[in-house]
Amino acid sequence: MKKKLGIAVLAVSFLAFLLMGTTQDAFAQTVNDYIISNQIKPAAIQNREGTFSEWFPYENGVGKPEGVVIHETADNNATAEDEVHFFNDNWPRIEAYVHAFVDNNEIINIHNTDYGVWGAGPTANGKFIQVELCRTHDYDSFARSIANDAYYTASKLLQYNIPDKPWETIVSHNQVSLTYHETNHSDPTGYFSNWGYSMNLLYDMIGYYYNNLKTTGSAYGINAATQEAINPNSTIKVNNKNGSYVPLVAFNNNQMTKIRNRALANHTAWYTDQTKDVNGTTYRRVATNEWVSTSYLE
Known part of the structure; x- marks a missing residue:
């Protein structure tokens, strides 16, 4: 009896595990669906001159990045504005800087993306534009932050005529750590998993914006005339x-x-x-x- 009961408990636990995974996947998918169905308007990209004074080219030259690294700030209480002020004030001491910060309200670019930054180790710094995603605490805000992160990334790929290739031209800091072994960061994997989200789903959202912006100049395609987006002649x-x-x-x-x-x-x-x-x-x-x-x- 005890053996049968143990098997039954294991079976129920396994079923619960499967159901939990299915629920998380469904929840994550609805983040992208929520963004698209509500045509959440991405924030305008603000270009500000930051304090980072190290002007170095990418390995292929000035204005020749190879893609975008997706970071996550790991700070539960900081907005994009907060992070901009912190990094502008402290980058010489902490020896770190990125191109942009994104939250649910703003996209703030603080260093010319023609040049590299100090965000992911020497090899990645010489290859990639780098953007930090700020943490949010409710479903709608998380979705809006994802929309802004995806929009910024898609816009930068188009700006530099870089193809949309997940795992190659769009990478997480976690992937950078595993590939080059120069940092030990695993973001944004852990933060995304808290929401049941993933890099694969972010790739989908980036690809959606990338294709629409490239073909129509609008984040949501030809029927989204009210959306503020990149002009097709840009x-x-x-x-x-x-x-x-x-x-x-x-x-x-x-x-x-x-x-x-x-x-x-x-x-x-x-x-x-x-x-x-x-x-x-x-x-x-x-x-x-x-x-x-x-x-x-x-």
Whole structure:
């Protein structure tokens, strides 16, 4: 009798385990469904100039990242604004910095993604754009933070003409640790599992935005006219017919200055999100405060 009872208990426990896994998978899937069915509007990407003063190129050169690393802050109480202030104040001491922070309300980019940061060890730092996802505490906020994280990642892949390839051009910090053995972080795996979510589901959400933005310029496809998203004409290709590179300028209080230490390579494509007309010349923004004259467009 005891043996049979033990077998019965094990059977019930195993069934409960299966049901729990099914419930978590269903819950996780509904996060993506919830985002899409409600057409949650991703936050606009804010470009701010942070304090990180280490301007180093990726291993393939300036403006040539190979993908995006997804991080998670592991701080239960910090918003994107909080994290931005902390890292701007403390990066020399903690020897860490990332390109952007995302929460349920904001996407804040604090370092030019043409250049690397200190977020995931030397090898990954030389390859990837890096974004930190902030923790939230309710279903709707978690879904909105995922929408913002996926939107930022998809936008950066498109900006640099990087293909959407999960596990290759989009990686978690956990994957970076297991691949290069230069850090021991496992984020965002643990945080996602608390919500029944996963990197595979985030890949799905990124792919959804990536395909829609690429084909229609809208996060939710051609029928989402009210959504604020990347303009389909937001990628430009530049070329200086009279030189070996395309010069850049900066604007401070509408006063233009030439940028001497950076330029764009001829015949390269760049994401642009703003237009400015100054003294009869139109400029397109390609970084936080880096602009190119439309006279150099191919």
